Amino acid sequence: MKPIYVVLAAIAGILLIVFLGYYNLYNSAVRLQEGVNEKWGNVQSAYQRRADLVPNLVETVKGAAKNEQEILTKVTQARAGIVGINEEITNAKNPEQLEVLGKKINTAINLAYEAYPQIRSTENFQGLQVQLERTENRINRERDLYNESVKEYNTHVRGFFASMFLNNEIFPVKEGFKAASGAENSPNVKF
DSSP: OOHHHHHHHHHHHHHHHHHHHHHHHHHHHHHHHHHHHHHHHHHHHHHHHHHHHHHHHHHHHHHHHHHHHHHHHHHHHHHHTTTTHHHHHHTOOSHHHHHHHHHHHHHHHHHHHSOOOOOOHHHHHHHHHHHHHHHHHHHHHHHHHHHHHHHHHHHHHTSHHHHHHSOTTTSOOOOOOOOOTTTTSOOOOOO
């Protein structure tokens, strides 16, 4: 074999290795960049879930609490009707009025011994708290996954060969999730 063919074959082999290396480097950067974009999309999705869910949960709990308040008010008022019956008995003028009062008394006695309706609004508030906690945990998990993805991507594009061969405009270094200013301070919760 002529030496020129050996040199050409060696150059072609080197070019093929460089091309395949660059091909792999570029495709890995694209895969990691798309992973970062996907993770950020998941963070946005979790935010949207919170924006959709929380107002509906709050309104549901408010509605249930209002309904229970109305029921308890009516039951309490009905039970309070027993108090004025003694005066009505003494003012009765005929047996028909006494019979009507007797029915009222029976109804009042049944109400007095009836169990109060169970209060469920406290359970609804607890359920709301659980949903809020789950939602915030989901958002936090998505943020953490996003930051892990950014770390992996940045490690790749800032590597020795990647930083020499990849276009920084196409594959810029990404920033991880940053908390809002003041988030490091404990919130002041007031009731």
